[in-house]
Amino acid sequence: MKANNSPSAEDVIVAVSGVSKTYKSGFQALKSIDLNLRRGEIFALLGPNGAGKTTLISIICGIVNPSSGTIRADGCDIVRDYRTARTKIGLVPQELSTDAFETVWATVNFSRGLFGKPSNPAFLEKILRDLSLWEKRDSKIMALSGGMKRRVMIAKALSHEPTILFLDEPTAGVDVELRRDMWEMVRGLRENGVTIILTTHYIEEAEEMADRIGVINKGEIILVEDKAELMRKLGKKQLTLSLQQPLETVPPALAAYRLDIADNGNQLIYTFDAKDDPEVLSRLLHDVGEAGIGFKDLQTSQSSLEDIFVSLVGAH
Template identity: 70%
Template sequence: MPIISISKLSKTYTSGFTALRDIELAIERGEIFALLGPNGAGKSTLINIVCGIVTASSGSVLVDGHDIVADYRAARRAIGLVPQELTTDAFETVLNTVSFSRGLFGMKPDAGHIERILRALSLWDKRDSRLMTLSGGMKRRVLIAKALSHEPRVLFLDEPTAGVDVELRQDMWRLVRDLRQQGVTVILTTHYIEEAEEMADRIGVIRRGEIILVEEKAALMHKLGRKRLTLHLQQPITAVPPELADYGLALSGEGSELVYTYDTRAERTGITGLLTGLAAAGIRFKDLHTEQSSLEDIFVGLVREERAQV
Protein backbone atom coordinates (compact mmCIF):
# COMPACT_ATOMS: atom_id res chain seq x y z
CA MET A 1 0.00 0.00 0.00
CA PRO A 2 1.34 3.47 -0.85
CA ILE A 3 2.16 5.66 2.14
CA ILE A 4 -0.07 8.39 0.63
CA SER A 5 -3.07 7.72 -1.60
CA ILE A 6 -4.91 10.70 -3.10
CA SER A 7 -8.11 10.16 -5.07
CA LYS A 8 -10.26 12.67 -6.99
CA LEU A 9 -9.02 15.51 -4.80
CA SER A 10 -10.32 18.99 -5.69
CA LYS A 11 -10.27 22.37 -4.01
CA THR A 12 -12.35 25.40 -4.98
CA TYR A 13 -12.17 28.50 -2.78
CA THR A 14 -15.15 30.69 -1.92
CA SER A 15 -13.87 33.23 -4.43
CA GLY A 16 -14.57 30.68 -7.15
CA PHE A 17 -10.91 29.95 -7.84
CA THR A 18 -10.23 26.25 -8.39
CA ALA A 19 -6.78 25.41 -7.05
CA LEU A 20 -6.91 21.62 -7.57
CA ARG A 21 -8.84 19.50 -10.07
CA ASP A 22 -9.38 15.75 -9.52
CA ILE A 23 -5.88 14.97 -8.30
CA GLU A 24 -4.93 11.29 -8.45
CA LEU A 25 -1.58 10.50 -6.85
CA ALA A 26 0.09 7.61 -5.01
CA ILE A 27 3.37 8.13 -3.18
CA GLU A 28 5.35 5.03 -2.33
CA ARG A 29 6.87 4.21 1.02
CA GLY A 30 10.47 5.25 1.50
CA GLU A 31 10.81 7.30 -1.67
CA ILE A 32 11.85 10.91 -2.23
CA PHE A 33 9.14 12.48 -4.33
CA ALA A 34 9.63 15.95 -5.86
CA LEU A 35 6.51 17.93 -6.73
CA LEU A 36 7.33 20.62 -9.27
CA GLY A 37 5.21 23.33 -10.80
CA PRO A 38 5.16 27.07 -11.49
CA ASN A 39 3.94 29.55 -8.89
CA GLY A 40 0.20 29.20 -8.36
CA ALA A 41 0.07 25.68 -9.77
CA GLY A 42 -1.39 24.21 -6.56
CA LYS A 43 1.64 22.68 -4.85
CA SER A 44 1.15 24.29 -1.44
CA THR A 45 -2.63 23.76 -1.53
CA LEU A 46 -2.10 20.05 -2.13
CA ILE A 47 0.40 19.76 0.71
CA ASN A 48 -1.79 21.76 3.09
CA ILE A 49 -4.78 19.51 2.40
CA VAL A 50 -2.79 16.35 3.09
CA CYS A 51 -1.43 17.90 6.29
CA GLY A 52 -4.89 18.93 7.50
CA ILE A 53 -4.37 22.69 7.21
CA VAL A 54 -6.79 23.24 4.31
CA THR A 55 -10.11 21.43 3.80
CA ALA A 56 -10.66 19.80 0.41
CA SER A 57 -13.81 20.48 -1.58
CA SER A 58 -14.05 16.82 -2.63
CA GLY A 59 -12.01 13.64 -2.83
CA SER A 60 -10.11 11.58 -0.28
CA VAL A 61 -6.60 11.24 1.14
CA LEU A 62 -5.13 8.30 3.04
CA VAL A 63 -1.87 8.68 4.96
CA ASP A 64 -0.35 5.38 6.07
CA GLY A 65 -3.83 3.88 5.72
CA HIS A 66 -5.56 6.58 7.80
CA ASP A 67 -8.18 8.88 6.29
CA ILE A 68 -7.18 12.50 6.94
CA VAL A 69 -10.79 13.38 7.88
CA ALA A 70 -12.23 10.29 9.57
CA ASP A 71 -8.99 9.42 11.39
CA TYR A 72 -7.24 12.77 11.39
CA ARG A 73 -5.25 12.28 14.60
CA ALA A 74 -3.46 9.15 13.36
CA ALA A 75 -2.98 10.65 9.89
CA ARG A 76 -1.54 13.88 11.26
CA ARG A 77 0.75 12.02 13.66
CA ALA A 78 2.36 10.27 10.70
CA ILE A 79 3.26 13.59 9.05
CA GLY A 80 6.01 16.13 9.61
CA LEU A 81 5.71 19.46 7.78
CA VAL A 82 8.35 22.09 7.10
CA PRO A 83 6.34 25.08 5.76
CA GLN A 84 7.58 27.90 3.59
CA GLU A 85 6.93 30.59 6.20
CA LEU A 86 9.23 31.14 9.15
CA THR A 87 6.76 30.83 12.03
CA THR A 88 8.45 30.42 15.40
CA ASP A 89 7.78 31.30 19.05
CA ALA A 90 10.23 34.20 19.38
CA PHE A 91 10.74 34.02 23.16
CA GLU A 92 11.19 30.24 23.44
CA THR A 93 14.51 28.40 23.35
CA VAL A 94 15.44 26.01 20.58
CA LEU A 95 15.45 22.96 22.83
CA ASN A 96 12.12 23.77 24.47
CA THR A 97 10.24 24.51 21.26
CA VAL A 98 11.42 21.31 19.57
CA SER A 99 10.64 19.23 22.66
CA PHE A 100 7.21 20.86 22.96
CA SER A 101 6.43 19.98 19.33
CA ARG A 102 7.07 16.32 20.12
CA GLY A 103 4.65 16.48 23.04
CA LEU A 104 1.91 17.97 20.87
CA PHE A 105 1.64 14.63 19.09
CA GLY A 106 1.33 12.67 22.31
CA MET A 107 4.87 11.31 22.15
CA LYS A 108 6.76 10.58 25.35
CA PRO A 109 9.83 12.72 26.04
CA ASP A 110 12.98 11.41 24.38
CA ALA A 111 15.97 13.63 25.08
CA GLY A 112 18.26 11.41 23.01
CA HIS A 113 16.10 11.73 19.89
CA ILE A 114 15.85 15.51 20.24
CA GLU A 115 19.61 15.77 20.69
CA ARG A 116 20.27 13.69 17.56
CA ILE A 117 18.01 15.95 15.50
CA LEU A 118 19.59 19.14 16.81
CA ARG A 119 23.09 17.84 16.22
CA ALA A 120 22.21 16.72 12.68
CA LEU A 121 21.00 20.25 11.93
CA SER A 122 23.94 21.97 13.67
CA LEU A 123 21.60 23.34 16.34
CA TRP A 124 22.92 21.65 19.44
CA ASP A 125 25.20 24.56 20.36
CA LYS A 126 22.18 26.87 20.00
CA ARG A 127 19.83 24.74 22.09
CA ASP A 128 19.53 27.34 24.88
CA SER A 129 19.25 30.33 22.54
CA ARG A 130 15.96 32.17 22.17
CA LEU A 131 14.51 31.94 18.68
CA MET A 132 14.43 35.73 18.31
CA THR A 133 18.23 35.78 18.41
CA LEU A 134 18.69 33.33 15.53
CA SER A 135 19.38 34.14 11.90
CA GLY A 136 16.86 33.26 9.20
CA GLY A 137 18.84 30.17 8.27
CA MET A 138 18.94 28.96 11.86
CA LYS A 139 15.19 29.52 12.24
CA ARG A 140 14.69 27.37 9.15
CA ARG A 141 16.72 24.62 10.83
CA VAL A 142 14.46 24.88 13.89
CA LEU A 143 11.38 24.36 11.68
CA ILE A 144 12.95 21.21 10.27
CA ALA A 145 13.81 19.96 13.78
CA LYS A 146 10.22 20.59 14.94
CA ALA A 147 8.86 18.63 11.96
CA LEU A 148 11.08 15.67 12.86
CA SER A 149 10.55 15.81 16.62
CA HIS A 150 7.69 13.27 16.70
CA GLU A 151 9.42 10.76 14.37
CA PRO A 152 7.02 11.06 11.41
CA ARG A 153 6.84 8.43 8.69
CA VAL A 154 6.18 11.13 6.07
CA LEU A 155 8.06 14.42 5.83
CA PHE A 156 6.80 17.32 3.70
CA LEU A 157 9.36 19.95 2.73
CA ASP A 158 7.64 22.96 1.16
CA GLU A 159 10.44 25.06 -0.38
CA PRO A 160 12.72 24.09 2.55
CA THR A 161 15.91 25.75 1.28
CA ALA A 162 14.44 28.96 -0.16
CA GLY A 163 16.69 31.87 0.76
CA VAL A 164 19.05 29.87 2.97
CA ASP A 165 22.81 29.50 2.86
CA VAL A 166 24.74 26.76 1.10
CA GLU A 167 25.69 25.08 4.38
CA LEU A 168 22.06 24.57 5.38
CA ARG A 169 21.18 23.23 1.95
CA GLN A 170 23.98 20.67 2.23
CA ASP A 171 22.93 19.72 5.77
CA MET A 172 19.32 19.46 4.64
CA TRP A 173 19.98 17.05 1.81
CA ARG A 174 22.37 14.99 3.92
CA LEU A 175 19.57 14.64 6.45
CA VAL A 176 17.05 13.73 3.73
CA ARG A 177 19.28 10.89 2.53
CA ASP A 178 19.62 9.60 6.09
CA LEU A 179 15.85 9.74 6.60
CA ARG A 180 15.21 7.75 3.44
CA GLN A 181 17.62 5.08 4.66
CA GLN A 182 15.51 4.93 7.83
CA GLY A 183 12.35 4.37 5.77
CA VAL A 184 10.91 7.89 5.97
CA THR A 185 9.06 9.09 2.87
CA VAL A 186 10.05 12.60 1.80
CA ILE A 187 7.90 14.84 -0.39
CA LEU A 188 9.42 18.15 -1.41
CA THR A 189 8.61 21.17 -3.49
CA THR A 190 11.50 23.31 -4.63
CA HIS A 191 12.47 26.05 -7.03
CA TYR A 192 16.03 24.71 -7.05
CA ILE A 193 15.47 22.19 -9.80
CA GLU A 194 19.00 20.80 -9.47
CA GLU A 195 18.04 19.59 -5.97
CA ALA A 196 15.14 17.58 -7.34
CA GLU A 197 17.37 16.26 -10.10
CA GLU A 198 19.96 15.10 -7.59
CA MET A 199 17.71 13.84 -4.79
CA ALA A 200 14.36 12.63 -6.09
CA ASP A 201 13.40 9.08 -7.00
CA ARG A 202 10.26 10.25 -8.81
CA ILE A 203 9.09 13.57 -10.19
CA GLY A 204 5.53 14.86 -10.31
CA VAL A 205 4.59 18.00 -12.23
CA ILE A 206 1.46 19.97 -11.37
CA ARG A 207 0.11 22.60 -13.73
CA ARG A 208 -3.01 24.72 -13.26
CA GLY A 209 -4.22 22.45 -10.45
CA GLU A 210 -3.76 19.20 -12.35
CA ILE A 211 -1.09 16.52 -12.15
CA ILE A 212 0.17 16.34 -15.73
CA LEU A 213 2.80 13.65 -15.22
CA VAL A 214 4.41 11.40 -12.63
CA GLU A 215 7.55 9.57 -13.67
CA GLU A 216 10.68 8.05 -12.27
CA LYS A 217 13.35 10.69 -12.64
CA ALA A 218 15.51 8.72 -15.05
CA ALA A 219 12.53 7.70 -17.18
CA LEU A 220 11.27 11.29 -17.31
CA MET A 221 14.59 12.65 -18.46
CA HIS A 222 14.86 9.93 -21.09
CA LYS A 223 11.29 10.39 -22.27
CA LEU A 224 11.13 14.18 -22.41
CA GLY A 225 14.79 15.08 -22.57
CA ARG A 226 16.68 16.13 -25.65
CA LYS A 227 20.30 15.71 -26.62
CA ARG A 228 22.59 17.84 -28.69
CA LEU A 229 25.40 16.37 -30.77
CA THR A 230 28.09 18.79 -31.91
CA LEU A 231 30.41 17.66 -34.71
CA HIS A 232 33.69 19.54 -35.15
CA LEU A 233 34.42 19.40 -38.86
CA GLN A 234 37.80 18.88 -40.47
CA GLN A 235 36.96 21.54 -43.06
CA PRO A 236 34.40 24.37 -42.68
CA ILE A 237 31.32 24.29 -44.87
CA THR A 238 29.11 27.15 -46.03
CA ALA A 239 25.76 25.34 -45.95
CA VAL A 240 24.11 22.12 -44.82
CA PRO A 241 23.84 19.69 -47.78
CA PRO A 242 20.24 19.36 -49.04
CA GLU A 243 20.27 15.59 -48.51
CA LEU A 244 20.69 16.21 -44.74
CA ALA A 245 17.90 18.80 -44.48
CA ASP A 246 15.56 16.42 -42.62
CA TYR A 247 17.88 16.38 -39.59
CA GLY A 248 17.42 20.09 -38.81
CA LEU A 249 21.16 20.62 -38.56
CA ALA A 250 22.54 24.02 -37.57
CA LEU A 251 25.90 25.48 -38.55
CA SER A 252 28.00 27.27 -35.95
CA GLY A 253 31.59 28.24 -35.36
CA GLU A 254 31.83 29.97 -38.75
CA GLY A 255 30.91 26.75 -40.50
CA SER A 256 33.30 24.54 -38.54
CA GLU A 257 30.61 22.90 -36.38
CA LEU A 258 27.42 21.01 -37.15
CA VAL A 259 24.86 20.84 -34.34
CA TYR A 260 22.21 18.11 -34.26
CA THR A 261 19.44 18.35 -31.64
CA TYR A 262 17.35 15.22 -31.26
CA ASP A 263 14.81 13.46 -29.10
CA THR A 264 16.38 10.79 -26.89
CA ARG A 265 13.77 8.31 -28.14
CA ALA A 266 15.20 8.63 -31.65
CA GLU A 267 18.80 8.46 -30.54
CA ARG A 268 20.04 5.34 -32.33
CA THR A 269 18.33 5.69 -35.68
CA GLY A 270 18.91 9.45 -35.81
CA ILE A 271 22.64 9.40 -35.17
CA THR A 272 23.26 6.37 -37.36
CA GLY A 273 21.42 7.94 -40.28
CA LEU A 274 23.16 11.27 -39.78
CA LEU A 275 26.65 9.80 -39.75
CA THR A 276 25.87 7.74 -42.83
CA GLY A 277 24.56 10.85 -44.59
CA LEU A 278 27.62 12.89 -43.62
CA ALA A 279 29.94 10.22 -45.05
CA ALA A 280 27.92 10.11 -48.27
CA ALA A 281 28.14 13.89 -48.55
CA GLY A 282 31.91 13.79 -48.07
CA ILE A 283 31.84 15.68 -44.79
CA ARG A 284 34.46 14.54 -42.27
CA PHE A 285 34.68 15.48 -38.63
CA LYS A 286 37.63 15.43 -36.22
CA ASP A 287 35.79 15.42 -32.89
CA LEU A 288 32.32 15.32 -31.36
CA HIS A 289 30.58 15.75 -28.04
CA THR A 290 27.04 15.42 -26.71
CA GLU A 291 24.98 17.30 -24.15
CA GLN A 292 21.72 16.16 -22.54
CA SER A 293 18.96 18.44 -21.32
CA SER A 294 18.61 18.74 -17.57
CA LEU A 295 15.48 18.38 -15.47
CA GLU A 296 15.37 22.18 -15.37
CA ASP A 297 15.26 22.31 -19.18
CA ILE A 298 12.34 19.85 -19.17
CA PHE A 299 10.50 21.81 -16.47
CA VAL A 300 10.96 25.13 -18.27
CA GLY A 301 9.61 23.52 -21.44
CA LEU A 302 6.48 22.35 -19.61
CA VAL A 303 5.92 25.82 -18.14
CA ARG A 304 6.28 27.41 -21.56
CA GLU A 305 3.74 24.93 -22.90
CA GLU A 306 1.32 26.01 -20.16
CA ARG A 307 1.75 29.69 -20.99
CA ALA A 308 1.22 29.00 -24.68
CA GLN A 309 -2.11 27.33 -23.86
CA VAL A 310 -3.41 30.25 -21.76
Protein backbone atom coordinates in the same frame (compact mmCIF):
# COMPACT_ATOMS: atom_id res chain seq x y z
CA MET B 1 0.94 13.95 -21.22
CA LYS B 2 -0.07 12.20 -18.03
CA ALA B 3 1.47 9.08 -16.56
CA ASN B 4 0.91 7.95 -13.02
CA ASN B 5 2.72 4.58 -13.02
CA SER B 6 0.84 3.95 -9.76
CA PRO B 7 2.46 1.89 -7.02
CA SER B 8 0.75 -1.22 -5.66
CA ALA B 9 -1.75 -0.75 -2.83
CA GLU B 10 0.61 -2.05 -0.15
CA ASP B 11 3.30 0.41 -1.25
CA VAL B 12 1.03 3.47 -1.07
CA ILE B 13 1.59 5.70 1.96
CA VAL B 14 -0.37 8.75 0.76
CA ALA B 15 -3.45 8.23 -1.41
CA VAL B 16 -5.09 11.34 -2.88
CA SER B 17 -8.33 10.66 -4.74
CA GLY B 18 -10.46 13.22 -6.58
CA VAL B 19 -9.31 16.15 -4.45
CA SER B 20 -10.51 19.59 -5.52
CA LYS B 21 -10.39 22.96 -3.80
CA THR B 22 -12.54 25.96 -4.70
CA TYR B 23 -12.35 29.07 -2.52
CA LYS B 24 -15.30 31.34 -1.70
CA SER B 25 -14.04 33.81 -4.28
CA GLY B 26 -14.74 31.16 -6.91
CA PHE B 27 -11.08 30.47 -7.62
CA GLN B 28 -10.45 26.76 -8.20
CA ALA B 29 -6.99 26.03 -6.83
CA LEU B 30 -7.10 22.25 -7.38
CA LYS B 31 -9.04 20.25 -9.96
CA SER B 32 -9.74 16.59 -9.15
CA ILE B 33 -6.23 15.56 -8.10
CA ASP B 34 -5.37 11.85 -8.06
CA LEU B 35 -1.94 10.99 -6.66
CA ASN B 36 -0.39 7.97 -4.96
CA LEU B 37 2.89 8.32 -3.09
CA ARG B 38 5.15 5.36 -2.34
CA ARG B 39 6.56 4.34 1.00
CA GLY B 40 10.18 5.37 1.42
CA GLU B 41 10.49 7.49 -1.72
CA ILE B 42 11.61 11.05 -2.31
CA PHE B 43 8.90 12.65 -4.42
CA ALA B 44 9.44 16.10 -5.94
CA LEU B 45 6.32 18.14 -6.72
CA LEU B 46 7.20 20.82 -9.25
CA GLY B 47 5.14 23.63 -10.66
CA PRO B 48 5.18 27.38 -11.30
CA ASN B 49 4.02 29.88 -8.68
CA GLY B 50 0.27 29.58 -8.13
CA ALA B 51 0.11 26.08 -9.61
CA GLY B 52 -1.44 24.57 -6.45
CA LYS B 53 1.59 22.96 -4.78
CA THR B 54 1.17 24.54 -1.35
CA THR B 55 -2.61 24.14 -1.43
CA LEU B 56 -2.27 20.40 -2.08
CA ILE B 57 0.29 19.99 0.70
CA SER B 58 -1.85 22.01 3.11
CA ILE B 59 -4.86 19.80 2.40
CA ILE B 60 -2.91 16.56 2.90
CA CYS B 61 -1.54 17.94 6.18
CA GLY B 62 -5.02 18.88 7.41
CA ILE B 63 -4.42 22.65 7.40
CA VAL B 64 -6.88 23.40 4.58
CA ASN B 65 -10.15 21.54 3.98
CA PRO B 66 -10.73 20.09 0.50
CA SER B 67 -13.92 20.95 -1.38
CA SER B 68 -14.20 17.33 -2.49
CA GLY B 69 -12.23 14.08 -2.56
CA THR B 70 -10.50 11.87 -0.01
CA ILE B 71 -6.97 11.49 1.35
CA ARG B 72 -5.42 8.68 3.34
CA ALA B 73 -2.08 9.12 5.09
CA ASP B 74 -0.39 5.88 6.13
CA GLY B 75 -3.81 4.18 6.17
CA CYS B 76 -5.66 6.94 8.05
CA ASP B 77 -8.37 9.13 6.56
CA ILE B 78 -7.22 12.70 7.21
CA VAL B 79 -10.75 13.92 7.92
CA ARG B 80 -12.39 11.03 9.81
CA ASP B 81 -9.21 10.09 11.72
CA TYR B 82 -7.54 13.47 11.84
CA ARG B 83 -5.51 13.07 15.04
CA THR B 84 -3.91 9.78 14.08
CA ALA B 85 -3.29 10.92 10.51
CA ARG B 86 -1.61 14.10 11.73
CA THR B 87 0.85 12.15 13.90
CA LYS B 88 2.06 10.41 10.74
CA ILE B 89 2.96 13.71 9.05
CA GLY B 90 5.73 16.24 9.55
CA LEU B 91 5.56 19.58 7.71
CA VAL B 92 8.24 22.17 7.05
CA PRO B 93 6.27 25.14 5.63
CA GLN B 94 7.64 27.88 3.41
CA GLU B 95 7.12 30.56 6.03
CA LEU B 96 9.33 30.67 9.11
CA SER B 97 7.00 30.80 12.10
CA THR B 98 8.07 29.87 15.61
CA ASP B 99 8.22 31.48 19.07
CA ALA B 100 11.07 34.00 18.85
CA PHE B 101 11.58 34.04 22.63
CA GLU B 102 11.87 30.26 23.05
CA THR B 103 15.17 28.40 22.97
CA VAL B 104 15.87 25.88 20.20
CA TRP B 105 15.63 22.97 22.63
CA ALA B 106 12.38 24.18 24.21
CA THR B 107 10.55 24.71 20.93
CA VAL B 108 11.59 21.34 19.47
CA ASN B 109 10.77 19.51 22.72
CA PHE B 110 7.37 21.26 22.87
CA SER B 111 6.57 20.20 19.30
CA ARG B 112 7.19 16.58 20.26
CA GLY B 113 4.90 16.91 23.26
CA LEU B 114 2.08 18.33 21.12
CA PHE B 115 1.73 14.92 19.49
CA GLY B 116 1.64 13.07 22.80
CA LYS B 117 5.06 11.55 22.35
CA PRO B 118 6.95 10.65 25.54
CA SER B 119 10.09 12.60 26.37
CA ASN B 120 13.12 11.35 24.43
CA PRO B 121 16.12 13.68 24.91
CA ALA B 122 18.48 11.30 23.09
CA PHE B 123 16.29 11.35 19.95
CA LEU B 124 16.00 15.14 19.98
CA GLU B 125 19.75 15.47 20.48
CA LYS B 126 20.35 13.34 17.39
CA ILE B 127 18.02 15.52 15.32
CA LEU B 128 19.73 18.71 16.50
CA ARG B 129 23.18 17.27 15.84
CA ASP B 130 22.15 16.09 12.36
CA LEU B 131 20.99 19.62 11.60
CA SER B 132 24.09 21.25 13.13
CA LEU B 133 21.87 22.84 15.79
CA TRP B 134 23.24 21.17 18.91
CA GLU B 135 25.59 24.05 19.78
CA LYS B 136 22.62 26.42 19.46
CA ARG B 137 20.23 24.41 21.63
CA ASP B 138 20.14 27.05 24.38
CA SER B 139 19.93 30.02 21.98
CA LYS B 140 16.71 31.95 21.57
CA ILE B 141 15.10 31.63 18.14
CA MET B 142 15.23 35.39 17.56
CA ALA B 143 19.04 35.30 17.81
CA LEU B 144 19.39 32.83 14.93
CA SER B 145 20.10 33.50 11.27
CA GLY B 146 17.47 32.73 8.64
CA GLY B 147 19.24 29.50 7.71
CA MET B 148 19.36 28.40 11.35
CA LYS B 149 15.66 29.17 11.78
CA ARG B 150 14.96 26.99 8.74
CA ARG B 151 16.84 24.14 10.44
CA VAL B 152 14.75 24.62 13.59
CA MET B 153 11.58 24.24 11.50
CA ILE B 154 12.89 20.94 10.15
CA ALA B 155 13.80 19.77 13.66
CA LYS B 156 10.27 20.58 14.86
CA ALA B 157 8.75 18.67 11.94
CA LEU B 158 10.86 15.60 12.78
CA SER B 159 10.41 15.77 16.56
CA HIS B 160 7.40 13.41 16.69
CA GLU B 161 8.99 10.78 14.40
CA PRO B 162 6.64 11.09 11.39
CA THR B 163 6.57 8.51 8.59
CA ILE B 164 5.71 11.20 6.01
CA LEU B 165 7.67 14.45 5.76
CA PHE B 166 6.61 17.42 3.62
CA LEU B 167 9.31 19.95 2.76
CA ASP B 168 7.76 23.05 1.16
CA GLU B 169 10.66 25.03 -0.35
CA PRO B 170 12.98 23.77 2.44
CA THR B 171 16.18 25.36 1.14
CA ALA B 172 14.81 28.83 0.37
CA GLY B 173 17.32 31.34 1.72
CA VAL B 174 19.71 28.60 2.83
CA ASP B 175 23.40 28.72 1.95
CA VAL B 176 24.96 26.09 -0.30
CA GLU B 177 26.79 24.25 2.48
CA LEU B 178 23.68 23.88 4.62
CA ARG B 179 21.67 22.83 1.59
CA ARG B 180 24.12 20.00 1.00
CA ASP B 181 23.97 18.97 4.69
CA MET B 182 20.18 18.99 4.62
CA TRP B 183 20.02 16.72 1.59
CA GLU B 184 22.38 14.27 3.26
CA MET B 185 19.96 14.19 6.18
CA VAL B 186 17.00 13.72 3.81
CA ARG B 187 18.74 10.73 2.20
CA GLY B 188 19.27 9.26 5.66
CA LEU B 189 15.58 9.69 6.50
CA ARG B 190 14.61 7.94 3.28
CA GLU B 191 16.95 5.06 4.13
CA ASN B 192 15.11 4.74 7.44
CA GLY B 193 11.76 4.42 5.66
CA VAL B 194 10.48 8.01 5.83
CA THR B 195 8.63 9.20 2.74
CA ILE B 196 9.79 12.67 1.66
CA ILE B 197 7.63 15.00 -0.44
CA LEU B 198 9.32 18.23 -1.45
CA THR B 199 8.55 21.28 -3.47
CA THR B 200 11.47 23.34 -4.66
CA HIS B 201 12.39 26.11 -7.06
CA TYR B 202 15.88 24.64 -7.28
CA ILE B 203 15.08 22.09 -9.96
CA GLU B 204 18.64 20.76 -9.89
CA GLU B 205 17.86 19.56 -6.35
CA ALA B 206 14.90 17.55 -7.61
CA GLU B 207 17.07 16.18 -10.40
CA GLU B 208 19.69 15.05 -7.89
CA MET B 209 17.45 13.87 -5.04
CA ALA B 210 14.06 12.67 -6.26
CA ASP B 211 13.00 9.13 -7.09
CA ARG B 212 9.86 10.37 -8.83
CA ILE B 213 8.75 13.70 -10.24
CA GLY B 214 5.26 15.17 -10.29
CA VAL B 215 4.38 18.31 -12.24
CA ILE B 216 1.36 20.39 -11.31
CA ASN B 217 0.07 23.34 -13.32
CA LYS B 218 -3.14 25.39 -13.01
CA GLY B 219 -4.40 23.08 -10.28
CA GLU B 220 -3.97 19.86 -12.26
CA ILE B 221 -1.38 17.09 -12.11
CA ILE B 222 -0.05 16.93 -15.66
CA LEU B 223 2.59 14.25 -15.13
CA VAL B 224 3.90 11.77 -12.56
CA GLU B 225 6.88 9.71 -13.59
CA ASP B 226 9.99 7.96 -12.29
CA LYS B 227 12.77 10.48 -12.69
CA ALA B 228 15.02 8.21 -14.72
CA GLU B 229 12.15 7.25 -17.04
CA LEU B 230 11.12 10.89 -17.43
CA MET B 231 14.65 11.85 -18.42
CA ARG B 232 14.75 8.93 -20.88
CA LYS B 233 11.39 9.74 -22.44
CA LEU B 234 11.52 13.50 -22.63
CA GLY B 235 15.21 14.31 -22.46
CA LYS B 236 16.67 15.70 -25.65
CA LYS B 237 20.27 15.10 -26.63
CA GLN B 238 22.49 17.14 -28.89
CA LEU B 239 25.57 16.18 -30.86
CA THR B 240 27.72 19.20 -31.74
CA LEU B 241 30.42 18.91 -34.40
CA SER B 242 33.10 21.61 -34.45
CA LEU B 243 33.98 21.90 -38.12
CA GLN B 244 37.36 22.33 -39.74
CA GLN B 245 35.88 24.70 -42.33
CA PRO B 246 32.72 26.80 -41.91
CA LEU B 247 29.53 25.83 -43.74
CA GLU B 248 26.96 28.17 -45.25
CA THR B 249 24.24 25.56 -45.78
CA VAL B 250 23.59 21.92 -44.90
CA PRO B 251 24.41 19.68 -47.91
CA PRO B 252 21.34 18.00 -49.47
CA ALA B 253 22.80 14.56 -48.67
CA LEU B 254 22.38 15.36 -44.94
CA ALA B 255 18.89 16.92 -45.17
CA ALA B 256 17.19 13.92 -43.55
CA TYR B 257 19.01 14.60 -40.26
CA ARG B 258 17.54 18.12 -39.89
CA LEU B 259 20.87 19.58 -38.82
CA ASP B 260 21.34 23.14 -37.56
CA ILE B 261 24.28 25.38 -38.34
CA ALA B 262 25.63 27.50 -35.47
CA ASP B 263 28.59 29.67 -34.48
CA ASN B 264 28.83 31.41 -37.88
CA GLY B 265 28.92 28.10 -39.70
CA ASN B 266 31.61 26.57 -37.51
CA GLN B 267 29.29 24.11 -35.75
CA LEU B 268 26.87 21.49 -36.99
CA ILE B 269 24.25 20.46 -34.42
CA TYR B 270 22.10 17.34 -34.44
CA THR B 271 19.21 17.13 -31.91
CA PHE B 272 17.72 13.73 -31.11
CA ASP B 273 15.62 11.90 -28.52
CA ALA B 274 17.30 9.83 -25.84
CA LYS B 275 15.17 6.86 -26.95
CA ASP B 276 16.22 7.09 -30.62
CA ASP B 277 18.13 4.34 -32.41
CA PRO B 278 21.69 4.45 -30.97
CA GLU B 279 23.07 3.55 -34.43
CA VAL B 280 21.86 6.86 -35.85
CA LEU B 281 24.92 8.71 -34.58
CA SER B 282 27.39 6.39 -36.28
CA ARG B 283 25.38 6.70 -39.52
CA LEU B 284 25.38 10.48 -39.21
CA LEU B 285 29.15 10.65 -38.68
CA HIS B 286 29.66 8.33 -41.65
CA ASP B 287 27.40 10.46 -43.86
CA VAL B 288 29.12 13.68 -42.73
CA GLY B 289 32.43 12.20 -43.82
CA GLU B 290 30.94 11.05 -47.13
CA ALA B 291 29.73 14.61 -47.71
CA GLY B 292 33.32 15.80 -47.42
CA ILE B 293 32.80 17.69 -44.17
CA GLY B 294 35.72 17.49 -41.75
CA PHE B 295 35.35 18.12 -38.03
CA LYS B 296 37.95 18.63 -35.35
CA ASP B 297 35.88 17.95 -32.24
CA LEU B 298 32.52 16.61 -31.13
CA GLN B 299 30.55 16.73 -27.93
CA THR B 300 27.17 15.55 -26.69
CA SER B 301 24.84 17.15 -24.16
CA GLN B 302 21.48 16.20 -22.68
CA SER B 303 18.60 18.41 -21.59
CA SER B 304 18.20 18.84 -17.85
CA LEU B 305 15.12 18.29 -15.73
CA GLU B 306 14.66 22.06 -15.78
CA ASP B 307 14.47 22.02 -19.59
CA ILE B 308 11.85 19.26 -19.42
CA PHE B 309 9.88 21.11 -16.74
CA VAL B 310 9.80 24.34 -18.74
CA SER B 311 8.62 22.51 -21.87
CA LEU B 312 5.89 20.62 -19.97
CA VAL B 313 4.51 23.72 -18.26
CA GLY B 314 4.71 25.71 -21.49
CA ALA B 315 2.64 23.05 -23.27
CA HIS B 316 -0.15 23.35 -20.67
